[in-house]
Amino acid sequence: MFYSISQAAKKFNLTTHTLRYYDKIGLLPTVGKSSSGLRRFSDNDLNCLAMIECLKETGLKLKEIKKYFVLALKGDETIDERMQMMIDQKSRIEQEIKSLKQNLKKIEFKIKYYQTAKNVGESNVYNEYPQMLAEHDKLFK
Amino acid sequence: MFYSISQAAKKFNLTTHTLRYYDKIGLLPTVGKSSSGLRRFSDNDLNCLAMIECLKETGLKLKEIKKYFVLALKGDETIDERMQMMIDQKSRIEQEIKSLKQNLKKIEFKIKYYQTAKNVGESNVYNEYPQMLAEHDKLFK
DNA sequence: ATAAAATTTAGAGTATGCTCTAAGTCAATA
DNA sequence: TATTGACTTAGAGCATACTCTAAATTTTAT
Numbered sequence: 001m002f003y004s005i006s007q008a009a010k011k012f013n014l015t016t017h018t019l020r021y022y023d024k025i026g027l028l029p030t031v032g033k034s035s036s037g038l039r040r041f042s043d044n045d046l047n048c049l050a051m052i053e054c055l056k057e058t059g060l061k062l063k064e065i066k067k068y069f070v071l072a073l074k075g076d077e078t079i080d081e082r083m084q085m086m087i088d089q090k091s092r093i094e095q096e097i098k099s100l101k102q103n104l105k106k107i108e109f110k111i112k113y114y115q116t117a118k119n120v121g122e123s124n125v126y127n128e129y130p131q132m133l134a135e136h137d138k139l140f141k
Numbered sequence: 142m143f144y145s146i147s148q149a150a151k152k153f154n155l156t157t158h159t160l161r162y163y164d165k166i167g168l169l170p171t172v173g174k175s176s177s178g179l180r181r182f183s184d185n186d187l188n189c190l191a192m193i194e195c196l197k198e199t200g201l202k203l204k205e206i207k208k209y210f211v212l213a214l215k216g217d218e219t220i221d222e223r224m225q226m227m228i229d230q231k232s233r234i235e236q237e238i239k240s241l242k243q244n245l246k247k248i249e250f251k252i253k254y255y256q257t258a259k260n261v262g263e264s265n266v267y268n269e270y271p272q273m274l275a276e277h278d279k280l281f282k
Numbered sequence: 283a284t285a286a287a288a289t290t291t292a293g294a295g296t297a298t299g300c301t302c303t304a305a306g307t308c309a310a311t312a
Numbered sequence: 313t314a315t316t317g318a319c320t321t322a323g324a325g326c327a328t329a330c331t332c333t334a335a336a337t338t339t340t341a342t
Contacts, residue, residue: 006288016289017331025329036338038289050281051247058244062329076258083255086248093245097238103199104234106192107227114224117217147318157319158301166299177308179319203299289338296331307320312313 001043008041012049027052027066029073058093142184149182153190168193168207170214199234247280 005016022028023039028048032040041049048069055065068085071078146157163169164180169189173181182190189210196206209226212219 004288015331018329020290021330034338036289037291038338047281054244054247054281057240058248061327079255079258083252083259086251086255090245090248090252093241093248097241097245099198100234100238100241103195104231104238106195107199107231107234110192110227111224111231114220114227117220118224145318156301159299161320162300177319178321179308283342285340285342287338287340290336292334294331294333296329298328299326301324301326303322303324305321307318309316309318311316 003041003046005039005041008046008049011046012053022052022062025062025066027062027069029069055089058089059096060089144182144187146180146182149187149190152187153194163193163203166203166207168203168210170210196230199230200237201230250280 003011005019008014009016009019019028019039023031028045030042030048031045032042034040052065055068056062064085068082071082071085144152146160149155150157150160160169160180164172169186171183171189172186173183175181193206196209197203205226209223212223212226
């Protein structure tokens with residue numbers, strides 16, 4: 001089963017422009033062409049796209065993603081290297097989740113701060129509420 | 142207490158170039174200048190920088206961060222708007238953490254897949270292990 | 283057969299966030 | 313006093329990831 005570029009784009013909420021751009025930079029090395037030059041996306045190409053989207057969403061640069069697929073194309077002797085890329089990516093994601101959780105706490109404090117400020121009717125809560133100030137310092141310093 | 146641009150940069154692991162850039166785009170509206178034109182970062186300015194870093198790390202664009210500080214400068218009548226910005230940002234962060242956790246699972250599957258492939262001594266594990274294929278489909282489709 | 287819709291290419295343009303350079307000014311020290 | 317180092321500005325350049333255009337070709341529908 002083959003898909004046109006717009007069918008493939010639709011499946012991943014991308015534009016055809018984006019898919020052609022990915023092809024151009026070598027991110028889709030297995031996508032074929034029909035006799036008249038139209039791109040034909042196979043099921044395997046769609047699996048690649050799913051992986052591209054996954055890696056993109058976790059912050060991997062397109063250059064790195066390309067490196068991954070180029071390695072995959074080389075065959076079994078690159079398994080170790082590809083596995084190491086995924087292990088590295090795993091720890092980057094874990095670190096990112098950790099960082100987001102910490103920053104979420106700061107944002108939640110800000111919301112609480114604004115609620116207090118609204119109740120008190122003034123925004124200069126820091127001076128009035130030493131306890132809040134202490135909490136602020138703990139979070140932001 | 143005041144800090145030079147390089148002292149401020151050091152505290153936040155930024156370059157002086159970056160701080161001047163932030164100043165230029167209006168992200169540091171309260172930073173003053175000495176009589177001879179040198180920037181003077183107050184403790185409050187450093188607090189702003191801490192908030193800028195927090196918002197940056199959670200993916201907010203500099204334009205939005207600027208909007209936040211411009212609102213803060215306007216005073217109490219913008220508290221509601223600023224609080225809404227933080228509430229919106231909170232849900233974006235929560236969504237982002239969710240997405241990262243899902244993608245982490247996919248990466249972890251890939252690692253497991255490579256380990257299996259290594260044990261079996263071939264990379265075409267999908268055909269040999271229908272169970273793994275099913276797991277792959279569940280994660281990637 | 284023909285018109286409309288989809289595809290192709292090369293290449294230009296855009297948005298974001300820096301990053302660096304050049305030329306000059308200012309402050310501290312030997 | 314001279315030099316070193318930090319600072320200033322304007323503005324150019326860079327990396328990433330698209331995004332769009334134009335002109336030509338192909339496919340699909342009537």
